[in-house]
Amino acid sequence: MEYNIKQALEVLERTPEVLNTLLLGLSYEWVHNNEGENTWSPFDVVGHLIHGEQTDWLVRTHVILSDSKNKTFAPFDRFAQFEISKGKTIEQLLKQFSELRKKNIKKLKKLNLKESELNLKGMHKELGEVTLKELLACWVSHDLSHIAQISRVMAKQYTSEVGPWKAFIPILNT
Numbered sequence: 001m002e003y004n005i006k007q008a009l010e011v012l013e014r015t016p017e018v019l020n021t022l023l024l025g026l027s028y029e030w031v032h033n034n035e036g037e038n039t040w041s042p043f044d045v046v047g048h049l050i051h052g053e054q055t056d057w058l059v060r061t062h063v064i065l066s067d068s069k070n071k072t073f074a075p076f077d078r079f080a081q082f083e084i085s086k087g088k089t090i091e092q093l094l095k096q097f098s099e100l101r102k103k104n105i106k107k108l109k110k111l112n113l114k115e116s117e118l119n120l121k122g123m124h125k126e127l128g129e130v131t132l133k134e135l136l137a138c139w140v141s142h143d144l145s146h147i148a149q150i151s152r153v154m155a156k157q158y159t160s161e162v163g164p165w166k167a168f169i170p171i172l173n174t
Helices: 005-012 015-023 028-032 042-055 057-065 090-111 132-158 163-168
Strands: 121-124 128-131
Touching: 005 090, 005 132, 015 042, 015 090, 015 132, 028 042, 028 132, 042 057, 042 090, 042 132, 057 090, 057 121, 057 132, 121 132, 128 132
Parallel strands: none
Antiparallel strands: 121 128
């Protein structure tokens, strides 16, 4: 499937609703349990998504679209959520994510990007040159990946409880 901004927005606009439906009102264990040492809980993932809304997708889009000769992205702290989420509830994080995403979608639409702009490039310190189209496609895939991650983490909470049915539930065997 080729990147198409209209189709990308179909996913990006729905992510907050998906997360709200999946996580709001759940007990502490569903939201805060993880898969073991050095893994993330659904709570951690939502914090990570918030940090991305604040420092990644549109910030890097503006770097690419700028007139600056330096198109190098600032490094992204993939663990910033552990500090920025301290003392917050999942309800607060989901509300913050929804508000940030709504604002970012509005800003993205306002850019009214042209096909030629999607081929403009920025510089990622680890990945090298990347196009705006690749960055924006990554935003969509990143959302879907973390939705899958949350589902996997939650499913695995019952790995030992499902008994022999574990053999029929692929997500428990990954």
